[in-house]
Amino acid sequence: MLRGLDIRDLLIIDRLELDFRPGLNVLTGETGAGKSILLDSLGFVLGWRGRADLVREGADQGEVTAWFDLPEGHPAHQVLEDAGLPGGAELILRRVNARDGRKTAWINDRRASGEVLRRLSDTLVELHGQHDDRGLLNASGHRAILDAFGELAALKQEVRDAWRARTAAEKQLDAARAALQRAGEEEEFLRHSMTELDKLAPLPGEEAELDAKRRMMQGAERVREDISRALQALGNDGAEGAMGDASRWLDGAAEGTSGQLDAPIAALVRAMNELGEAVDGVERCLEALDFDPFELEATEERLFALRGLARKHGVLADELATLASDMRTRLDAIDSGEAQIEELERAARQADAAYAEVAGRLTAARRTSALQLDMAVEAELAPLKMERARFTTLVDPAEPGPEGRDEVSFTVATNPGAPSGPLAKIASGGELSRFLLALKVCLTRDASSMTMIFDEIDRGVGGATADAVGRRLADLAGQGQVLVVTHSPQVAARGAHHWQVSKRVEGGKTLSTVRSLSMDQRVDELARMISGDAITEEARAAARRLITAE
Numbered sequence: 149m150l151r152g153l154d155i156r157d158l159l160i161i162d163r164l165e166l167d168f169r170p171g172l173n174v175l176t177g178e179t180g181a182g183k184s185i186l187l188d189s190l191g192f193v194l195g196w197r198g199r200a201d202l203v204r205e206g207a208d209q210g211e212v213t214a215w216f217d218l219p220e221g222h223p224a225h226q227v228l229e230d231a232g233l234p235g236g237a238e239l240i241l242r243r244v245n246a247r248d249g250r251k252t253a254w255i256n257d258r259r260a261s262g263e264v265l266r267r268l269s270d271t272l273v274e275l276h277g278q279h280d281d282r283g284l285l286n287a288s289g290h291r292a293i294l295d296a297f298g299e300l301a302a303l304k305q306e307v308r309d310a311w312r313a314r315t316a317a318e319k320q321l322d323a324a325r326a327a328l329q330r331a332g333e334e335e336e337f338l339r340h341s342m343t344e345l346d347k348l349a350p351l352p353g354e355e356a357e358l359d360a361k362r363r364m365m366q367g368a369e370r371v372r373e374d375i376s377r378a379l380q381a382l383g384n385d386g387a388e389g390a391m392g393d394a395s396r397w398l399d400g401a402a403e404g405t406s407g408q409l410d411a412p413i414a415a416l417v418r419a420m421n422e423l424g425e426a427v428d429g430v431e432r433c434l435e436a437l438d439f440d441p442f443e444l445e446a447t448e449e450r451l452f453a454l455r456g457l458a459r460k461h462g463v464l465a466d467e468l469a470t471l472a473s474d475m476r477t478r479l480d481a482i483d484s485g486e487a488q489i490e491e492l493e494r495a496a497r498q499a500d501a502a503y504a505e506v507a508g509r510l511t512a513a514r515r516t517s518a519l520q521l522d523m524a525v526e527a528e529l530a531p532l533k534m535e536r537a538r539f540t541t542l543v544d545p546a547e548p549g550p551e552g553r554d555e556v557s558f559t560v561a562t563n564p565g566a567p568s569g570p571l572a573k574i575a576s577g578g579e580l581s582r583f584l585l586a587l588k589v590c591l592t593r594d595a596s597s598m599t600m601i602f603d604e605i606d607r608g609v610g611g612a613t614a615d616a617v618g619r620r621l622a623d624l625a626g627q628g629q630v631l632v633v634t635h636s637p638q639v640a641a642r643g644a645h646h647w648q649v650s651k652r653v654e655g656g657k658t659l660s661t662v663r664s665l666s667m668d669q670r671v672d673e674l675a676r677m678i679s680g681d682a683i684t685e686e687a688r689a690a691a692r693r694l695i696t697a698e
Contacts, residue, residue, distance in 0.1 A: 149217045149629045150273070150599040151238075155189045157207035158245075160660045166647065167664075168599075172625035174643030174664070175633045176673055181649040182660030183633045185601060187275070190214065193243045194255065194273060195265025202245050204659070213242045216272055222597055223271040229253070231264045239272075241265065258688070259318075275601045278589060285571055288321060291514075291556035294541060297524075297591055298517025304551065307510050309505040309542065315563060317499040321492040326486040329540045338475050338482075341461070345475070350454055350468035358451040363445040364437075372437050379430045391420050412643040503548070510552045514543050518556070521590060528586035533613040534579065539586075581605050589624055593627055599629045606636040615697075618642035638676040641694035646670045 153165045161181055175183050193212040205209040214578040218224050228235045244264070253260050255268070266398055295304060343661040358621045395416050402409045444472060458465040517542035525539040538561040546555035559568040562579055571580060585605055592600070607619045619637035624630055625644070635638050646665045651658055665673055674691035675683045 149370065150190075150631070151217055152210075152213065152215050153186070153190060153193075155186075156211045157204040158192070158202050158210040158212065158657050159185050161185060161189070162204060162659050164660070168320050168631070169645050170625075170629050171644035172622050172642060173629070173631045173645045173647070174640045175631065175649055176635070176640050176677060177634075177649030178651075181199075181651050182662075183649045185604070185660060186649065187601065187633065190273070191275070193241050193253075193265075194244065194269035195243070195262040196269065198685070203247050208247055210245045211242065213240065215240045216599075224268055227267050227271060231260065231267075232522035233258050233260060233264070233329060239268075241268070243324060244249060248363060249340070254473070273596070273599045273601060276584065276605055278604065279406070285337045287555075287557045287570070289564070290541075290552065290558050291297070291554065293558075293587065293591065294514060294515065294517055294521060294543075295646070296515060297521050300513055300517065303510050304508070305512055306506045306657075307503070307552050308550045311548075312674050314402060314499040314503040317492070317496040320362060321489070321496045324489055324492050327455075328482065328489065332485075334478075338479050342472065342475050344457060345468065345472040346459060348453060350457070350465070352466055352469050354546055355451065355454050358447055358454070362444065362447045362451060365447065369381070375430060375434055379427065379434065382427050382430065388420070388423055391416065391423065395420065395644070412603070424617070437682060453460060476539045479615040507548065507552050511543065511554050514552075514554055514556065518543050521631075524590040525583075525586045528589050529582065530619070532582040532616045534582055536564050536580070538568065539583070540568055581607060582617065588618065590628075592624065597628070599631065600624065601631045601633075603633045605632070606634055606639045610636065611638070614638035615694075635677065637674045637691065637694060640677065641674060641691070641697070646673065648673050 149170060151166075151170060152166050155161045157163075166186075168248050175186065177183055187453050189203070189212045193214045193342055216224075218235070220238050224239060228239075236256070240256055241253070245251050251262065252390050253262060255264065295301070303500055316667055324474050326610055382388060384392075395413070398409050398413050398416065403414060446538055454465045458468055461468070461471055471552060521541050522539055526537070529535065529539065537652060540559045540561075542557050542559060544555045544557070546553055553683065558571055560571055560579075560583065561568040561573050562574060564690045566574075568574070571583065585602075588600075602621065605621075606614050614636040615638040618636070619642060621632055621639065622644075623644040632639060632643070640646065647662050648665055648669070649660060652658070663669075671688055671691045672683055674694060675687035679687035
């Protein structure tokens with residue numbers, strides 16, 4: 149509930165503080181006095197997009213502060229929690245507009261973005277402006293209105309989920325069909341390439357091994373002679389034989405040296421062991437270099453075949469094995485493609501059937517809600533002096549989509565026997581206002597959590613009809629808080645609290661003023677609205693009758 153509004157240096161307002169109350173709050177005043185500026189100011193602090201030139205002439209910045217009561221369970225608490233902002237029983241919004249256009253906002257004394265303000269405003273205030281009934285003329289919004297009335301959000305979510313599943317299944321099927329077609333177009337190439345690859349059977353790392361083996365065989369003849377000489381120098385006819393002789397001679401002489409040869413003999417044994425390992429390694433190397441000349445030819449042929457096939461397919465030789473695996477997978481997809489397509493077609497049919505089932509339930513629910521809305525609106529039209537009008541919600545087939553497969557439109561017949569038709573063609577301006585009010589009453593399940601604002605909702609009507617509009621607004625305000633900007637004395641008379649907006653000129657500048665009216669002042673204001681500038685006793689008497697009328 150909106151408790152107060154403080155406006156400083158905005159448009160023609162220098163300083164204005166208003167304390168609002170529960171029930172029906174009415175704002176009246178002459179045209180141009182600044183009533184719309186109050187709504188502009190409230191919209192500014194709530195983050196609504198509006199006019200840019202808000203700062204009062206001569207001021208450096210404009211500022212608006214609004215404060216609200218937030219009862220426990222109010223949806224604004226969740227918005228504050230999601231945004232990481234402090235909560236509590238009172239919500240204070242403040243927004244500043246600098247002369248250069250920069251805007252800064254605070255929520256409970258914490259800096260906040262305009263987006264957070266707008267999310268909060270959706271839970272705090274509902275504005276029905278002078279042109280809000282244009283929404284009734286736009287059939288694209290009728291389905292959303294019906295769904296809100298029927299509380300079909302959960303069922304609509306089921307439809308959205310089913311539509312996403314249906315769309316995903318169709319996309320998967322289309323992708324599989326396209327892939328199968330592309331694979332079919334290159335099947336001959338794939339099968340020929342697989343024959344070559346399977347025949348060669350390349351292995352990862354094989355090229356490097358073959359290249360090293362080829363290089364070793366090519367250099368074998370050059371190094372073999374040197375290695376043989378080294379083996380001879382190390383073997384029995386060389387170092388190994390000489391060390392063996394030395395070892396035997398030292399062993400024979402060791403007994404007469406009192407242990408002085410023990411260490412040299414041990415070192416010689418170790419050296420002979422190391423020498424033996426060296427001889428074994430050289431012998432193995434010679435054996436490895438002992439190759440068949442035809443093996444070199446075979447190695448080169450396979451190496452060149454690997455490299456040639458790699459160049460053909462534009463890959464590295466080590467990637468041929470991976471390429472073969474990929475081609476085999478594509479050929480397997482071709483071979484099993486028809487079976488996969490059948491399975492995906494079955495899944496697509498099932499997803500379509502699931503969508504059709506839940507969309508059908510949504511259609512049935514919308515038709516039921518349409519009948520209920522029609523009765524509810526017509527019940528509201530009677531006290532608004534339109535008891536002979538007929539309101540009909542049509543639910544017709546439409547192209548399937550995430551919101552279902554229904555097209556919803558509101559039609560009216562304002563007189564008995566007259567044909568029904570769209571609101572834009574059938575209803576007059578005053579009738580549109582009353583249709584709007586009736587719809588808003590029907591759609592407002594719980595007005596206690598929001599402040600509802602009606603900006604000249606009573607335009608185009610007068611007399612008993614305006615009185616009926618005022619009474620219905622008062623009934624609606626009994627559930628919470630309603631603010632009404634009005635030029636109708638019948639509507640203003642129904643207010644529990646009355647503010648007058650007026651202009652004054654100070655220092656050559658026009659400024660707007662708002663004051664709360666006492667009972668006598670209220671009578672005079674209503675008398676002015678009835679008779680004009682010249683307030684007569686007859687007008688005052690009429691004003692008193694309006695206020696006291698049951």
